[in-house]
Amino acid sequence: MTTVRDATLDVLRQCGMNRMFANPGSTEVPFLTDLPDDLEFVLGLHEGTVVGMATGYAIAAGKPALVVLHTTAGLGNAVGALATARVNRAPLVVLVGQQDRRHLAAEPFLAGRLQGLAGRYPVWEHQPVRPQDVPGAVRRAWHEAVQHRGPAIVVVPMDDWSAESDPALGSAGPVTLTRGRLEPGPAVDDVVRLLESAESPVLIVGAGADEPQAWAELVTLARGLGAPVWQEAFGARAGFPQDHPQFAGHLPSNRSGLRSVLAPHDVALVVGTGAFRQYAYEPGPLVSDGLTVAVISDDPDELHHSHADVAVLTDVAAACAAIAARLRPRPFTAAPRPAPELEPPRADERLLPTNVFAALAQRLPRDTVLVEETPSTRPDLHRWLPARAPRGFVSAAMGGLGFALPAAAGLRLGDPSRPVVAVLGDGSSLYAVQGLWSAARYACGVLYIVLNNGRYAIMDRLASDAGGKPPWPAFGEIDITELARSLNCPARRITSHTELISTFDDVLPGLSTRTEPLLLDISVAGDEAATQPGGTS
Known part of the structure; x- marks a missing residue:
């Protein structure tokens, strides 16, 4: 039977x-x-x-x-x-x-x-x-x-x-259902007209453009458009190479900051995301009256919640190629963008998260998948570790914690050809610490970097900004190194810059072939100013 x-x-x-x-x-x-x-x-x-x-x-x-x-x-x-x-x-x-x-x-x-x-x-x-x-x-x-x-x-x-199956039903439904590309055709005509008439266009990209063909077409479009390129706020994935001369940075997540960044422009083309993702509510208009917004996405939900004058439901890469082919090229002069610099800490100074990011920046392979869940230091991570290849950056689009640790193991299982590094706050790591056992059991060679300040740094900062005192305690007594080892995941505790450099030089060259996970429990200063809202560190 x-x-x-x-x-x-x-x-x-x-x-x-x-x-x-x-x-x-x-x-x-x-x-x-x-x-x-x-x-x-x-x-x-x-x-x-x-x-x-x-x-x-x-x-x-x-x-x-x-x-x-x-x-x-x-x-x-x-x-x-x-x-x-x-x-x-x-x-x-x-x-x-x-x-x-x-x-x-x-x-x-x-x-x-x-x-x-x-x-x-x-x-x-x-x-x-x-x-x-x-x-x-x-x-x-x-x-x-x-x-x-x-x-x-x-x-x-x-x-x-x-129960006995019904052979007359088979498995019901089509065996193959092919999702055809949503070719842009005349749907992008309005977008082309807007861009041709623009005096100062700007391009904004999101997670929906994070695939090789979309990156390639967006680079061509950006060059032809002669426009700066911004990444959506709180982007879960990168929609454009962030080491490209035309990449301008990550949009602010508040209305006044967004208006300020977009003020020099009269047309904004938003690709692969909605317009515009925000965090804390702020009164006032989302964008200035003089800005016309066009959105291109293959996700109808993104279009329907966008602040847009024109919205096009179509394949992102195909639309960018079609638009670029019809535009007259414009010049673009990239503003000088000096590389960030940071002096190593003195022997008597605790490490800062930026010391960790600076050391990683010098050593990470270009094709590394960087998984992020460190809300208090995310802007610094973006500055030091730009996404340089499709799927080079992955984060939780929802904002809730507990994603990065298990997701990093899944990313490695799904594509063993690429090295995976997860950067976590100590608070974030505790939301899904059980995932270390699975990473070890199934030979996911992920490097887990836990920035350990023994507290919820961002939440402390938000409480302070609100003029109050947080009711929650610190939790520095938790030993993340031993917790990881108890879950069969090798771990090292790092407290100095010398240890950090030595460990990175030892571990990172073999990251692409690594099968055993490793957690680095890095003690970092806990009194630095938190710079990013949302979640805990």
């Missing part, structure tokens, strides 16, 4: 989902027991870690990752990470276990009220009416995750797996 489980496993193979990320419970045992050898099980010790790893894997591999969660507890614990996956445009197929279908009406122990538990963050959510509909629902979830670039959820009662 061919079971629903057999048919579903065939669907997973056909869709290329041969690796699943999970933290199992009893409702998943019928599906997972005696898993065939061609399907790999990756264990995470918490559901946030599971989804974080899967998100990194999906970003790196460019295809949906499979997640298995345990009824209400599993899905509930994972909601924040699923929200991050949605905003990070990571395609996930999420199987959520449910109690036995035959007595669900009586609400037995572990029965979950699962529909809607993840809110509006899933791109699709379904519990099949019959067991025989499960394989088709899983295939549909794969297509939905690809099409809408986010998590698609299928709830499966535990007894469904042993």
